[in-house]
Amino acid sequence: MEQTPKANRIHIGFFGRCNAGKSTLINMLTDQPVSLVSDVAGTTTDPVSKAMEILPLGPVVITDTAGIDDTTELGALRMEKTEEVVKKINLAVYVLRTDEEPTSDDMHWLGLLKQNNVPVALFINEINAVPNNLTESKASIGRDILGERYIADYMGLSDLVTVIGSADFTSDAKRLELLDLLGGLTPLDVEGEQTLLQGLVGEGDTIILVCPIDSAAPKGRLILPQVQTIREILDHKGLALVCQTEELPVMIHSLKNPPKMVICDSQAFDRVDELTPDSIPLTSFSILMARFKGKLQDLVAGVKAIKNLKAGSKVLISEGCTHRRQCDDIGTVKIPNLLKKQGYTDLQLEFTSGGAFPKDVSQYDLIIHCGACMLTRREVLRRIECAVVQSTPIVNYGVLIAALHGILERAISPFVDELEG
CATH class of the missing domain: 3.40.50.300 (P-loop containing nucleotide triphosphate hydrolases)
Structure with a gap:
């Protein structure tokens, strides 16, 4: 506790x-x-x-x-x-x-x-x-x-x-x-029985976790979503196998039976997609967090706004934690570079972190939010509602990266019934 x-x-x-x-x-x-x-x-x-x-x-x-x-x-x-x-x-x-x-x-x-x-x-x-x-x-x-x-x-x-x-x-x-x-009181907006891998893992299931180790990775430890995912797999008496991106094929081929699912860091989505057979479900830690903490439906719906971005469009990139920025920080470096690579240039980018999140988001053409592992479910829901009420599209890192690489449909396929419900 x-x-x-x-x-x-x-x-x-x-x-x-x-x-x-x-x-x-x-x-x-x-x-x-x-x-x-x-x-x-x-x-x-x-x-x-x-x-x-x-x-x-x-x-x-x-x-x-x-x-x-x-x-x-x-x-x-x-x-x-x-x-x-x-x-x-x-x-x-x-x-x-x-x-x-x-x-x-x-x-x-x-x-x-x-x-x-x-x-x-x-x-x-x-x-x-x-x-x-x-x-x-x-x-x-x-x-x-x-x-x-x-x-x-x-x-x-x-x-x-x-x-x-x-x-x-x-x-x-x-x-x-x-x-x-x-x-004895009943709290508001807590996860309750909902879990990170709700309905996705059972006893004996093998889940492969792809955790790249780069300069942005914390020294000597894994990031919180990776640790939480490993713990939940163990709680369900499943098998958690962890590797880096390029070791994925060897791990898959070493198994007698295919894994139930591959879960990767969103930053490695494109490469992991190439290395993972189409028959094996694939998603990311960030998308799991979006489902666990907030409303995945709203974040997926926000993808439509990406194609409408043009020079001068205002984009808010918001992180729920504060940390020392690295040279290849995902929020301030990698995502802006990925947007440029996909042809979205000359955007007006603004950044917030920690508890900071503007009340008025109507000025933005798109909000790109982190996986929110450091925020409460109530705070994530509030931020999503703030965007929806003001008709401002919102996506999170995992949804955005999957969409830009053209693999969003595959990345959300494990939750298709929930999204259609």
């Missing part, structure tokens, strides 16, 4: 006003000083994340966010960061205090979570001491306002919100109770 990639974890965001108790709550849940705690409003600036395990949810990432009523000079920028968190998480915990009535800020952010269909656990932070400006009677009213009746009446949130009550931050029993309550 501790080694589960961040992108494969359930992401839980913690929201609320300054000094609502978000950071203290996270420190209690993780049993570690993850977030800085202070009476000074605005202590939490940028989102802070911590990986842990919450059963039965499994591996999760907990993210602390800035107070939603941050009025400091950088408050607006911090709210943009918080809004990005809303679009990536699978669950939300919203923290309110019993000595303060809900404000328009609370309503706005609860509404934003509802708009994004994020299940919300409402945590009521019971403040034992009654402030001088709040009578005991008003404090009791505050507890009622913050109860289930208030949430049920507000914007129809009762279908999403689970009220998990007040807590003593120093109580181990309350910590375990809260973990149990969080573990």
Whole structure:
């Protein structure tokens, strides 16, 4: 569980006003000083994340966010960061205090979570001491306002919100109770039973993985999609055979029976296609990721826009991770060169990486996205939806490369029933 990639974890965001108790709550849940705690409003600036395990949810990432009523000079920028968190998480915990009535800020952010269909656990932070400006009677009213009746009446949130009550931050029993309550929630947009090789591999099946080792390959290890694919083959009690491109024919001929499938790095698609008999199904790690993380149908549909590219067309090339660029980096070097080789010259190329992805993509004639192994399924779906809603074609690396080499039909043939369904 501790080694589960961040992108494969359930992401839980913690929201609320300054000094609502978000950071203290996270420190209690993780049993570690993850977030800085202070009476000074605005202590939490940028989102802070911590990986842990919450059963039965499994591996999760907990993210602390800035107070939603941050009025400091950088408050607006911090709210943009918080809004990005809303679009990536699978669950939300919203923290309110019993000595303060809900404000328009609370309503706005609860509404934003509802708009994004994020299940919300409402945590009521019971403040034992009654402030001088709040009578005991008003404090009791505050507890009622913050109860289930208030949430049920507000914007129809009762279908999403689970009220998990007040807590003593120093109580181990309350910590375990809260973990149990969080573990019982149903997260949004997680893979669930869907797996990378869903329906493609069974016990005893032989799968050949073609993993080129070039200057862009990480020294001493394989990239994440390759590792995940090997692990899943082993989980299904299949046989995973790994080789580089030019060793593929020898490996195929050494087998008594043909392999169930060949999976390759998209950058080697054309050569692997030449070396793999037509009778053996072929696809790439990137296309498997497109199927696993997002909507392969939309990414395949975006291929039609490639032939419409001309001089001056604007193309966004977006990667979900940040890494040191190599001289033959796929996103900034290899794909632009491949487009030029295919006759698509003088394009206006723009690049984004990591969490950066523009809200307005209508200006682009095409979006080319990476395999997204470092992004959550929710974030990938959001980016695809953003493109589709704005009528901007989107493809991913594997789909684009296969199309440019004229082998897309072969590369997606293992999923033809799903694409037609």
